[in-house]
Amino acid sequence: MGSDSIVRDPSLAPDGHRKIDWAAEHSPVLNRVRDEYLKDGTFEGLGVGVALPIEAKTAYLTIVLAEAGADVSVASPGPFFVQDDVAAALAERGVTVYASSEADPLEADRELERVLDRVAGGRDAVLIDDRAGLTRLAHTTRKGLLPRIRGSSEETTSGVAKFRAMEREGVLEFPTLAANDARCKYLFDNRYGTGQSAITAIMQNTNLMMGGKRLVVLGYGWCGKGIARYAAGLGARVSVCEVDPVRGLEAYADGFDVLPALDACERGEIFVTATGSTDVLTREHFERMRDGAILANAGGVDVEIDVDGLREASSGSREVRRNVEEFDLEGRKIYLVGRGLVVNLTAGDGHPVEIMDLTFAIQALCAHHLANNGHALENRVHLLPKEIDDEVARIKLDAVGMGVDSLTSEQEEFLAGWRE
Ligand SMILES: NC(=O)c1ccc[n+]([C@@H]2O[C@H](COP(=O)([O-])OP(=O)(O)OC[C@H]3O[C@@H](n4cnc5c(N)ncnc54)[C@H](O)[C@@H]3O)[C@@H](O)[C@H]2O)c1
Incomplete structure (x- = not known):
């Protein structure tokens, strides 16, 4: 069991493993991102704190980050978003999980605090957040950990709105990437x-x-x-x-x-x-x-x-x-x-796997970008660089046997200029 994990029932793990394996098999984009970008040593020794619904696709993202060398710890943004079998399986795969479908809202906050303590207590960390849950606690009950956090990446439209409010008030203490606002996220995941x-x-x-x-x-x-x-x-x-x-x-x-x-x-x-x-x-x-x-x-x-x-x-x-x-x-x-x-x-299993494959390829690359560049970014809300968004789309098109053209240098010049 992933070090000090706390889950509702470890015996549920076999069902969780089957769900995670299915998600892994249908995630060609995340798998290629893992092989081509994530194994460059960036995550070695780094803490990655994750607040996302605990279900198979999220679980697979955390496993990929752990395989890339990160010490990953995950909790859910709320108890109703926890599949206990997946939490149990995840704990057996080297990810620290604090999640139970029976937690009350106070306990759910405590689980998020445990994630922060584990990933940012004594080493640097990046956060993958949902509705700014981890970030809110890092700015209130866990202020001491702020200097260790290189940045966070936000999954939802509502969360990005909260981060923008923090930026407006000048209280944001680390940079944030609006993963939700990447085109490969909202155009597919939200829609x-x-x-x-x-x-x-x-x-x-x-x-x-x-x-x-x-x-x-x-x-x-x-x-x-x-x-x-x-x-x-x-x-x-x-x-x-x-x-x-x-x-x-x-x-x-x-x-x-x-x-x-x-x-x-x-x-x-x-x-x-x-x-x-x-x-x-x-x-x-x-x-x-x-x-x-x-x-x-x-x-x-x-x-x-x-x-x-x-x-x-x-x-x-x-x-x-x-x-x-x-x-x-x-x-x-x-x-x-x-x-x-x-x-x-x-009341359902969340988004289709192929959709979350795109979203989590974006999230993994956001975490990678923050790990490498977080210290150089201002404490405000940033967009993921366009090249990374484009690359995720290119990988997905390739995975389904499709592709796009590139502009010729004449076309680039034509589009960039104003003379006839
Ligand atoms: N269910 C999911 O899995 C899932 C996935 C992605 C996003 N979300 C969430 O769904 C919500 C919407 O996300 P989005 O990306 O579509 O946001 P969006 O900003 O693109 O759209 C929200 C729309 O709601 C309209 N609106 C606001 N108040 C309204 C009101 N009182 N009556 C009618 N319309 C109103 C706004 O004008 C806007 O057009 C957010 O909370 C987001 O976090 C949920």
């Missing part, structure tokens, strides 16, 4: 990954049909676009709610109805939030919804659907299927899938 896995989670947990349903997507960013596209592809009649008129117009041009949320409530049958904001669906909305409405959140924060408000508005609730809670509102039923937390992770 196709969330699209496929959120819709799959809703269908699997309700066992209801998507075709013909009136589905409302709240937020038409990268995630919302993916959700709308997958639902429409399965025959759902999709409407979009936005606060940004340009994004609303984009949804209209993509063929969807665009309308205010309160109006959408009267016609929708399935509602999926993907805004990263708070109180997107509240009591006001629940009161207008039809009998049998289904709600799910695919955004990265757990306050998009006001679950407390739903509980207060209802006379009672019960679990009607695994991951589906039924609320009774004066005879009308409203169903909440996955507790209002990120539905594809709490």
Whole structure:
């Protein structure tokens, strides 16, 4: 077992190993990044602290970093994102894991603190963060470790927003790479990954049909676009709610109805939030919804659907299927899938492996970049250099037997100049 790991049940490891092996086999991009870039000695003796949902793809990323010489320690950004069999398997593969699906929010914070203590106590470290969980603690309860942290790389849109807020306030004490903002991340992970896995989670947990349903997507960013596209592809009649008129117009041009949320409530049958904001669906909305409405959140924060408000508005609730809670509102039923937390992770297996292969190739290269250049970067939010993003896309195209052309020097000159 990976040194001082703490997991719920070590005997679950065999199932976890099978899941990790499947992810490893379907990760050609990360495997090539490992072979071509990560084994150059950069990670020897370095601590790498990881806060990501504990499931097979994340596990494989941490194994790859450990194989490259890093002392890797991982915890989950929340207990609902822990697959105990994967945690048990990971602990047997040389990665230190502090994760249990039964932890409460306070214990979950303690697990993240343990990660910081282990990776940055007495040596340099880089962080791979999710919603700035590790970074928040490094700036509050673990300030003493700050000088040891060369930088962190952030996985989510919501996390990058937090880092930008820290930068604005001038409190960020190490540089951050916005891994989320790499094109090979958000164009695929947020769009196709969330699209496929959120819709799959809703269908699997309700066992209801998507075709013909009136589905409302709240937020038409990268995630919302993916959700709308997958639902429409399965025959759902999709409407979009936005606060940004340009994004609303984009949804209209993509063929969807665009309308205010309160109006959408009267016609929708399935509602999926993907805004990263708070109180997107509240009591006001629940009161207008039809009998049998289904709600799910695919955004990265757990306050998009006001679950407390739903509980207060209802006379009672019960679990009607695994991951589906039924609320009774004066005879009308409203169903909440996955507790209002990120539905594809709490009530599903997360993104498809090939999507996370791209995302984690980016994350591994972010960690590598920070390990080598973190000390020279200013304490603010940086983008991953474009060449690294391009290289990941090139490796993926090559892995699927495709490729792109290069500009000739004449074309480069033509594009860079202004004379005819
Ligand atoms: N489920 C997942 O696996 C997954 C994957 C990637 C990102 N995320 C999370 O999903 C959220 C959205 O990410 P994104 O990359 O699409 O962000 P984005 O910034 O591209 O899009 C968010 C959209 O929501 C809109 N919006 C904000 N408040 C709204 C409101 N009250 N009503 C309607 N629309 C509103 C914004 O105008 C914007 O167009 C973030 O929290 C992100 O961290 C989840």
